[in-house]
Amino acid sequence: MKKNKIIIVGAGLSGTLLAIRMAQRGIEVSLHEKRSDMRKDAWEGGRSINLALSERGLIALDRVGLKEEVLKECIPMKGRMIHSETGELRFSPYSGREEDFINSVSRSGLNITLLDEAEKMDNLTLHFHSSCQKVELENGAIHVKNMQSGEVRREEADLVIGTDGAGSAVRSSMMARTPELLFNFSQDFLRHGYKELSIHPGDGGAFKIEKNALHIWPRHEFMMIALPNLDGSFTLTMFHPYKGKAGFDELTTREKVKAFFEEAYADLLPFIPHYLDEYFENPVGILGTIRCLPWQAFGKTLIMGDAAHAIVPFYGQGMNASFEDVRVFDDLMQEMGDDWDKILPEFERRRHANANAIADLALDNFMEMQDKVADEAFILKRKIEMELEQTYPDYYSKYSLVTFRPELPYAQAMKLGRLQDKHLLDICKNGSIHQMNLEEVHHQMIGLQDVIEMA
Amino acid sequence: MKKNKIIIVGAGLSGTLLAIRMAQRGIEVSLHEKRSDMRKDAWEGGRSINLALSERGLIALDRVGLKEEVLKECIPMKGRMIHSETGELRFSPYSGREEDFINSVSRSGLNITLLDEAEKMDNLTLHFHSSCQKVELENGAIHVKNMQSGEVRREEADLVIGTDGAGSAVRSSMMARTPELLFNFSQDFLRHGYKELSIHPGDGGAFKIEKNALHIWPRHEFMMIALPNLDGSFTLTMFHPYKGKAGFDELTTREKVKAFFEEAYADLLPFIPHYLDEYFENPVGILGTIRCLPWQAFGKTLIMGDAAHAIVPFYGQGMNASFEDVRVFDDLMQEMGDDWDKILPEFERRRHANANAIADLALDNFMEMQDKVADEAFILKRKIEMELEQTYPDYYSKYSLVTFRPELPYAQAMKLGRLQDKHLLDICKNGSIHQMNLEEVHHQMIGLQDVIEMA
Numbered sequence: 046m047k048k049n050k051i052i053i054v055g056a057g058l059s060g061t062l063l064a065i066r067m068a069q070r071g072i073e074v075s076l077h078e079k080r081s082d083m084r085k086d087a088w089e090g091g092r093s094i095n096l097a098l099s100e101r102g103l104i105a106l107d108r109v110g111l112k113e114e115v116l117k118e119c120i121p122m123k124g125r126m127i128h129s130e131t132g133e134l135r136f137s138p139y140s141g142r143e144e145d146f147i148n149s150v151s152r153s154g155l156n157i158t159l160l161d162e163a164e165k166m167d168n169l170t171l172h173f174h175s176s177c178q179k180v181e182l183e184n185g186a187i188h189v190k191n192m193q194s195g196e197v198r199r200e201e202a203d204l205v206i207g208t209d210g211a212g213s214a215v216r217s218s219m220m221a222r223t224p225e226l227l228f229n230f231s232q233d234f235l236r237h238g239y240k241e242l243s244i245h246p247g248d249g250g251a252f253k254i255e256k257n258a259l260h261i262w263p264r265h266e267f268m269m270i271a272l273p274n275l276d277g278s279f280t281l282t283m284f285h286p287y288k289g290k291a292g293f294d295e296l297t298t299r300e301k302v303k304a305f306f307e308e309a310y311a312d313l314l315p316f317i318p319h320y321l322d323e324y325f326e327n328p329v330g331i332l333g334t335i336r337c338l339p340w341q342a343f344g345k346t347l348i349m350g351d352a353a354h355a356i357v358p359f360y361g362q363g364m365n366a367s368f369e370d371v372r373v374f375d376d377l378m379q380e381m382g383d384d385w386d387k388i389l390p391e392f393e394r395r396r397h398a399n400a401n402a403i404a405d406l407a408l409d410n411f412m413e414m415q416d417k418v419a420d421e422a423f424i425l426k427r428k429i430e431m432e433l434e435q436t437y438p439d440y441y442s443k444y445s446l447v448t449f450r451p452e453l454p455y456a457q458a459m460k461l462g463r464l465q466d467k468h469l470l471d472i473c474k475n476g477s478i479h480q481m482n483l484e485e486v487h488h489q490m491i492g493l494q495d496v497i498e499m500a
Numbered sequence: 501m502k503k504n505k506i507i508i509v510g511a512g513l514s515g516t517l518l519a520i521r522m523a524q525r526g527i528e529v530s531l532h533e534k535r536s537d538m539r540k541d542a543w544e545g546g547r548s549i550n551l552a553l554s555e556r557g558l559i560a561l562d563r564v565g566l567k568e569e570v571l572k573e574c575i576p577m578k579g580r581m582i583h584s585e586t587g588e589l590r591f592s593p594y595s596g597r598e599e600d601f602i603n604s605v606s607r608s609g610l611n612i613t614l615l616d617e618a619e620k621m622d623n624l625t626l627h628f629h630s631s632c633q634k635v636e637l638e639n640g641a642i643h644v645k646n647m648q649s650g651e652v653r654r655e656e657a658d659l660v661i662g663t664d665g666a667g668s669a670v671r672s673s674m675m676a677r678t679p680e681l682l683f684n685f686s687q688d689f690l691r692h693g694y695k696e697l698s699i700h701p702g703d704g705g706a707f708k709i710e711k712n713a714l715h716i717w718p719r720h721e722f723m724m725i726a727l728p729n730l731d732g733s734f735t736l737t738m739f740h741p742y743k744g745k746a747g748f749d750e751l752t753t754r755e756k757v758k759a760f761f762e763e764a765y766a767d768l769l770p771f772i773p774h775y776l777d778e779y780f781e782n783p784v785g786i787l788g789t790i791r792c793l794p795w796q797a798f799g800k801t802l803i804m805g806d807a808a809h810a811i812v813p814f815y816g817q818g819m820n821a822s823f824e825d826v827r828v829f830d831d832l833m834q835e836m837g838d839d840w841d842k843i844l845p846e847f848e849r850r851r852h853a854n855a856n857a858i859a860d861l862a863l864d865n866f867m868e869m870q871d872k873v874a875d876e877a878f879i880l881k882r883k884i885e886m887e888l889e890q891t892y893p894d895y896y897s898k899y900s901l902v903t904f905r906p907e908l909p910y911a912q913a914m915k916l917g918r919l920q921d922k923h924l925l926d927i928c929k930n931g932s933i934h935q936m937n938l939e940e941v942h943h944q945m946i947g948l949q950d951v952i953e954m955a
Binding site: 224228236333 | 684
């Protein structure tokens with residue numbers, strides 16, 4: 046029952062997931078990836094090694110029947126392990142509920158699982174080394190160049206979907222027609238970049254620091270984080286400014302880096318004897334937010350995932366937001382069939398404000414992770430949040446609203462979460478929290494929720 | 501005394517002004533314009549016919565010695581003439597002071613005056629049909645294509661300055677190196693476009709409506725404005741949404757346009773018997789804001805004017821802001837000589853926040869012009885502002901701060917102006933204005949000024 050043909054540009058995580066789902070719906074899918082088959086040659090550069098997979102992403106994986114298979118390759122992270130400058134450890138759970146955790150997963154491992162599944166499908170064709178040069182927006186056609194032969198050919202379908210990431214070629218074809226589409230666009234880069242290092246596995250694949258946590262070394266102006274991998278290693282990521290005291294532009298010699306690490310990351314050093322080599326081998330990546338509108342044109346072309354809304358990684362929601370795009374697109378096909386003229390604008394309408402919200406939340410969280418997680422009022426606030434979540438099944442902190450309540454769109458989670466955050470932090474700071482029992486606090490917080498839901 | 505060579509890309513208003521000033525400083529200037537010499541062939545499309553020239557622009561023109569010559573070609577506009585839906589006229593002065601007015605000037609006339617002046621200078625070379633293809637940012641070199649011969653050649657200088665407008669090729673060369681420059685960029689388009697019409701001159705060049713005013717027909721969701729020209733004509737500009745009741749997408753037949761104009765612009769119709777022809781001959785232009793950062797790279801490349809900060813036209817400050825760029829750049833050379841490594845970052849530092857401020861103010865003013873100028877509390881507020889300006893030499897409304905106090909940077913004018921605006925509108929709305937004498941109001945407003953100046 047092939048009722049339609051879709052070209053998908055980009056066989057990264059969300060593009061491959063989308064391709065599988067569309068193929069499952071009986072649609073003929075042509076999936077183009079400019080890089081090689083990552084199952085044969087590892088893709089190089091630019092993207093993080095592991096990622097946090099949480100509820101929104103899992104729902105989308107469940108939609109294609111891969112949730113359980115993927116979860117087997119995940120390591121649960123139940124909270125943040127905060128490493129102070131003096132080496133003390135403090136564990137801050139993500140939620141007051143035992144069943145709420147996020148998952149560390151290998152980007153390439155997950156992508157391979159998806160590609161393997163895609164390849165099983167008769168009505169899905171995978172094209173590697175196939176680089177989209179331009180899109181004929183109103184014709185649903187792409188011009189693709191074979192990166193090995195150099196040959197360029199045209200392919201046409203009923204719909205072109207760009208899931209080709211932050212540097213999207215499909216988006217560029219839309220931007221090239223700015224006056225006609227009134228194409229709004231912004232790219233904003235942090236004054237911080239990132240560099241990856243690693244903690245090697247211990248004997249027999251042992252984890253040298255707590256396995257089931259996302260580790261943070263918050264240092265106000267900069268930070269380091271670590272996520273566990275299945276083999277017992279951890280991927281460390283330094284988030285540092287380019288300029289200034291802890292800046293990548295300053296940390297240019299082995300002597301300088303060594304002196305700096307001995308001061309800033311003393312408790313980590315015993316686990317990373319090789320860090321100086323890695324520091325000078327690995328590149329500095331940039332961190333930015335991309336927003337645009339429209340996401341679709343002429344009922345024939347659509348962008349989703351990072352191509353439409355690239356965000357900074359600090360909420361662990363980049364992949365989850367992109368997977369949620371796939372889930373919402375699939376919902377719309379369930380509702381509307383294959384009426385692309387209706388589906389594409391409706392997809393944009395449902396997702397755009399939510400993509401903006403998670404972009405804003407991710408920027409907020411950067412502040413929180415590098416700085417506030419070590420602040421007294423913030424620590425008290427988190428403690429109360431945990432107690433509320435342990436005691437009242439209807440209470441969710443901002444983090445929990447975003448991460449563990451996937452039925453709530455990001456924009457609503459942001460609105461309610463920010464109100465709750467501000468109120469709870471205010472009463473922690475002014476001390477009035479000490480005159481209240483937990484039920485009173487709960488009552489106030491749920492009151493905020495009512496305000497939002499009536500709005 | 502040729503101490504340096506500068507390439508300037510774009511011989512529009514600010515590029516030509518900059519070229520003259522740099523040549524006056526003894527610098528060798530190479531000025532490239534991709535279009536033809538507008539003194540021989542009129543430039544086509546896309547830009548408004550006349551513009552509002554005010555103090556900031558005049559100061560820059562004075563710097564090159566052209567202020568008096570240009571003023572002779574200007575028509576003073578002393579305020580807004582508001583045309584109500586029922587045809588009543590209400591004149592709202594721009595300031596309480598007789599000496600404060602803005603000037604309607606022909607874009608092409610002013611550009612020709614500048615080109616004539618530029619051509620007189622021995623150390624300034626004008627290249628028409630010369631299109632910048634790319635910039636070698638760190639070499640101060642451009643690749644220019646002769647649009648007549650097709651020949652591409654490379655030219656090098658000590659500095660390249662892009663004054664090539666909203667679609668800047670110099671900015672594109674910077675954006676192409678986004679990761680390295682962390683090039684932040686945004687383009688945002690209004691859901692309104694514009695179309696120009698005209699009122700023809702009366703017998704013997706008579707002005708058919710008030711000569712010394714900027715006319716507005718505010719209609720809430722859309723508006724028309726008119727600026728006078730020296731020959732007795734007025735250039736009308738419709739600012740309408742693309743979609744909806746008054747949308748360009750709806751007004752598609754002579755019958756529809758006629759019915760619409762008869763309802764919306766009844767008092768204007770006697771003056772524009774030919775409007776239906778013009779409506780269907782003239783294109784719809786787009787209105788957008790462009791922001792970016794950095795504006796400079798490697799001490800060798802700089803963008804200014806619309807190339808760095810294109811804004812919507814509703815504060816009448818686009819050209820004035822670009823001319824002010826030239827004045828500030830000239831100030832910096834006075835202070836720092838030709839140390840481009842220092843001047844370029846300092847120029848960006850002094851101008852960036854101010855460019856953002858005038859972009860925001862211009863967007864605010866769109867709301868004000870199409871809607872609030874007809875609102876009762878707003879009209880009372882403007883009346884009080886006039887009285888304050890007539891009575892107290894130290895009082896300036898937000899409009900006056902921006903337009904008539906060029907010594908105050910835009911960002912400060914915005915900060916103070918918004919505070920004043922809000923306070924005065926509040927006391928007009930809640931009626932407490934009626935319990936106060938003018939001195940009390942003045943005292944409160946000046947109090948706000950103190951807060952700002954101490955901040």
